[in-house]
Amino acid sequence: MKSFKIIVEKHDDGYVAYPVGLNGVIVGEGDTYEDALRDVKSAIQFHLETFEAELLEG
Numbered sequence: 001m002k003s004f005k006i007i008v009e010k011h012d013d014g015y016v017a018y019p020v021g022l023n024g025v026i027v028g029e030g031d032t033y034e035d036a037l038r039d040v041k042s043a044i045q046f047h048l049e050t051f052e053a054e055l056l057e058g
Contacts, residue, residue: 004044008036019044024051 004019015036017028026047027041 006037006040008033008040022047 004048008017014031017040026043028036030036
């Protein structure tokens with residue numbers, strides 16, 4: 001499986017995470033850094049399984 005850089009941002013009401021290098025809107029969120037990271041990894045896996053090469057850039 002291809003590796004993706006994941007950005008995790010801290011906001012007042014929790015954390016938001018999103019991958020770099022995928023087309024489409026893929027976002028994870030959580031009350032903690034770990035929750036947001038786990039959520040976005042699950043979303044990435046789902047989107048890759050569902051849309052395959054359509055999401056990969058280049």
